[in-house]
Amino acid sequence: MFTGIVETTGIIERADVSTTNTRLSINSPRLGLHNVSIGDSISVSGCCLTVVAKTPESFMVDVSQETLSLTCGLVQGAEVNLEKSLRFGDRLGGHLVSGHVDGVGTVTTMDDLGASWHLQIEAPNGMAKFVARKGSVTVNGISLTVNNVKDLPNGNAVFDINIIPHTFQFTTIRLLRKGSKVNLEIDLVARYLERMLGTSTQS
Secondary structure, three states: OEOOOOOEEEEEEEEEEOOOEEEEEEEOOOOOHHHOOOOOEEEEOOEEEEEEEEOOOEEEEEEEHHHHHHOOOOOOOOEEEEEEOOOOOOOOOOOOEOOOOOEEEEEEEEEEOOOOEEEEEEEOOOOHHHOOOOOEEEEOOEEEEOOEEEEOOOOOEEEEEEEOHHHHHHOHHHHOOOOOEEEEEEOHHHHHHHHHHHHHHHO
16 A cells, blocks of 8 residues: 655666566665565555565566556656555555556646646546546556546546646656656545445445
């Protein structure tokens, strides 16, 4: 479990592909790997991945082909957002994030407003109903608040987010442009509400 508050970023230095999975080697000397053990979970641009090996400044994770087919940005040379898993007693600065990506969205607007940035993302059909005004959404592992949302005729939805300078400077948000792909995770509360309401109407 994570909070969506990115600790730092890292660079995918290697992506070794096998028939069953891809092993990523991620360099991040600022993450503080001294208290990370083999088997621990780290959010890598929104994907919960298990540490299988490490050095003082880098760590390795295995990514299944299934995960790669449902996410974006996990390629050699990419900069990624990183967050170590939540511990009991930690502050919950963002919202509860599982690290299970629900879909890939597309940036439709990234405008510099001077004191902040206006980010607009199109969420794919199937996720649209879970995005709500003033609700939470995770974009590439970052906990963000939805300002507005508009449903589209094709079943998709576009939603607006305001990005403050700190988030822009210290995450990969600064790399986004119109057309960029992003990993999206819906709010856990919305996920369980949909399941409970769906079950109650069928019983």
